[in-house]
Amino acid sequence: MKRTLFTIILLALLVLPAYAGQPTILNIRTGLHEDYHRLVVELSETVKYKVKRKGATVTITMFKVNPSWPSEQFPSTGSIKVKGLKGDMDGAIKVARLDVEVTEGAAVKQTNWDEPFRIVIDVRAGKDRKQPAAKKNAKAAPKAQKPAAVAAQPPELLKAAEKTVTFNSGWRWIYRKKVMELLCRDVAGDEGLVNGVFKNELGLKSDDKDGLLEEADSRIDALKPSLDPASLTVFQAIYKFFDEGEDAPELETTLRLNPDTGFSKLGLFLLGDYYEAKGFLPEAHGYYSKILRDDTEGYIRSAALFQRGRLLFYENKYGDAKKFFEKAYSVGFPGADLWLADTLMIKGEFEQAWDIFGRVKNTEDLDPVSLMSLGDIYMRKGNFGGARAIFEKLRVIYLQDALATTFFAIRAGDAYLAEGRKSEAETTYTKIKDMLRDEEWAIASLSLADSLRLGGDNESLVKAEKLYRKVADGKYLGSEVTHLFLIDSLTLLGRFREAMDEVESFPKDFSTSAYRADMQQLAGKLVYAWIDTLYSKGDYAAVAEAGSRYSNQIPFGKKAESSLKVGKSFVALGLYTDAIESLDGATRMGSNSVAEEAMMELGRVYLHQKDTASTDRLYKAFLARFPKSRYASEVNRILLKTAYLEKEYGEVAASMDESDPESMFLKARSLAKLDRHASALSLFEKAAASFEAKGDKSKAAAAFIAAADSSFAIGNFKKAIERYGSAAGMLKDGDEDKSWAIYRMAQCYSRLDEKKAESDAVRDLKKQGDEYGQWAAPIFKTTPKSF
DSSP: HHHHHHHHHHHHHHHOGTTTSBBEEEEEEEEEEESSSEEEEEEEEEOOEEEEEEEEEEEEEETTTTOOSSSSSOOBBBEEEEEEEEEEEEEEEEEEEEEEEEETTOOEEEETTTEEEEEEEEOOOOOSSSSOOOOOTTOOOOOOOOOOOOSOEEEEGHHHHHHHHHSSHHHHHHHHHHHHHHHHHHHHHOOHHHHHHHHHHHTOOOSSHHHHHHHHHHHHHHHHHOOOOOHHHHHHHHHHHHHHHOHHHHHHHHHHHTTSTTTTTHHHHHHHHHHHHOOOOHHHHHHHHHHHHHOOSSSSHHHHHHHHHHHHHHTOEEEEEHHHHHHHHTTTTTTHHHHHHHHHHHOOHHHHHHHTTTTTOOGGGSOOHHHHHHHHHOOOOOOHHHHHHHHHHHHHTTTHHHHHHHHHHHHHHHHHHHHOHHHHHHHHHHHHHOOOHHHHHHHHHHHHHHHHHHHHSHHHHHHHHHHHHHHTTTTTHHHHHHHHHHHHHHHHHTTTHHHHHHHHHHHHHOOTTTTTTHHHHHHHHHHHHHHHHHHHOOOOOOOOOOHHHHHHGSSSHHHHHHHHHHHHHHHTTTOOHHHHHHHHHHHHHHHHHHHHHHHHOOOOOHHHHHHHHHHHHHHHHHHHHHHHOOTHHHHHHHHHHHHHHHHHHHHTTTOOOOHHHHHHHHHHHHHHTTEEEEEEEHHHHHHHHHHTTTTTTHHHHHHHHHHHHHHHHHHHHHHHHHHHHHHHHSSSSSSSSHHHHHHHHHHHHHTTOHHHHHHHHHHHHTTSSSHHHHHHHHHHHHOTTTO
């Protein structure tokens, strides 16, 4: 705002250098309010001025003021039209005259505000627009029937766009709050509200200020004989203050010295309104609070509830503001419904807000704050054309404020984006970005970046990231929060290291940032995506590094899934001890599917480390937790294996599981350990056949050797020779199991006294070149037949 006003001043000085050093007009704007229209003239310093009305023309004469205005356009509303500004003379003094055309017969009120100095002209329609009075003890206003839906809800594909342009989060909320400060300044000092309180408290009939003063003047004369001196003194002080709007200390002193008159509440309200218009909110709070100490229902109490709600709204205390607006609304106070809807909108309670806004038929009756909120809710309800019309209307009203007019133009573009008309939205954003600089450029750049990010393709994401970076690295209102958008874009691009650098540098650059919690959440999203991407690429070393370094950043809801991937990466790297910690964490924290997979992997690690006790304990717990698991067969096989390794041969031999060759093999080996070779033999042969059918020659050979060993043990040497031969045919030369099979075949031939076959077997054994081959000939030469 200051930068924009400086630009206007500079242009004015360039146009009319003869007025250099004089007070300058900074801004001229108009605004719509619930039952009046307002013209505001902002000046660079306090000036003397006078306002003169003749019919429908109001002339504001400003003494010793530079009469320049760097625009050919002047703002207007339905009741106010600025006709022109010119330099003139008032006697010997140079003046600037602003001519304004108002509605014929309308009431005109003038006032001024300091910091910056502003001349305010309020124009209210005549007596045909009466202020409705609130009823005492009235019930909550009934909810009107909702009108027909303004438009279909956006389809699922547009939800991301709708979420992107939401007004109450991210950088849009920061700029909206800044614009809302301007709108709230225009709303403050509501003459209609003050007139209504004055009228109701004194039982008057007029609606305009002049008529109220005339009635009150007569009332003083009529009441003088019956009023006590204190009440009369307070009445006269209130009358003077209401008439002139100045010298608040005099009224304050009068009320303090005469605290218990029947007019005290009215005086307190006038002071509260006076300080609210000045921007002194704590003082205004204090005066309205004094009124509310008395819980007697009435118009002035309802008005004080409403005003306190608005003060809290100005201070961004929306939860507290909502309570006051609800109370004012419950007694039917005019305007409380719309301000309650504004507050509900900001708090995200959209359906409740729509219950109120859905009844609005004529936007001309809305103050600018409610008009902006109506545009926002129209966009949410799918009435994109209606939203654009409202934002365009606001843009024109605030044409002389660069930030406000840019913001409303961007919101019109947002309505295109939420509607799915992405190219039109980006055209709007780009035109504004290319035309403007500073904060206005930043708003347009961020809008364009948001739209590009929705594209999802790499090229668009790169463009979005560059725009976010330019704003983030600048000194704009939205720079701080834009770091969040920048990090998110880098994450989507897979540039995780750059994103993490941004995360780690943020606290140094913004040590007291309100976005620390958001940054922590974003960092968690980043690390989760980082680990997931690396794991999908099979870069297990990088997964292990990222998981070890940033595990504390991962959000709790994603910790188990990430821990599982980190644990499996450790397993792939052969780092079993590190894997146990990650997999155990995933087992404890994970959902059923994650915990199920983590327990399986952890059991395999225990088994690899030959920690059969831990394997057995874990897998028995697994079957209790997941009795119908897809891993149940594998778990049962591993439990058989652990029992076998623990030499619990009787338990394995008694097992009923013969559903696969692994189980059959383990059961047969246990039977063999128990010297039940005849029973073991058939299972060994079944297992060998099954392994062979699956093409697993190594395991088939092992099963054939085991079957041959059992045959040998029970003296069936011919059967043993056959099985040893089958195994040897499947194994490569030099394999120790092949040497064992040939060695045992030689023994069988020796038992059968088949010398030539024995000699051939010994010769084959020597060819293996291992330890069996070196000692076979001497052993068989010296060993008796009974060996």
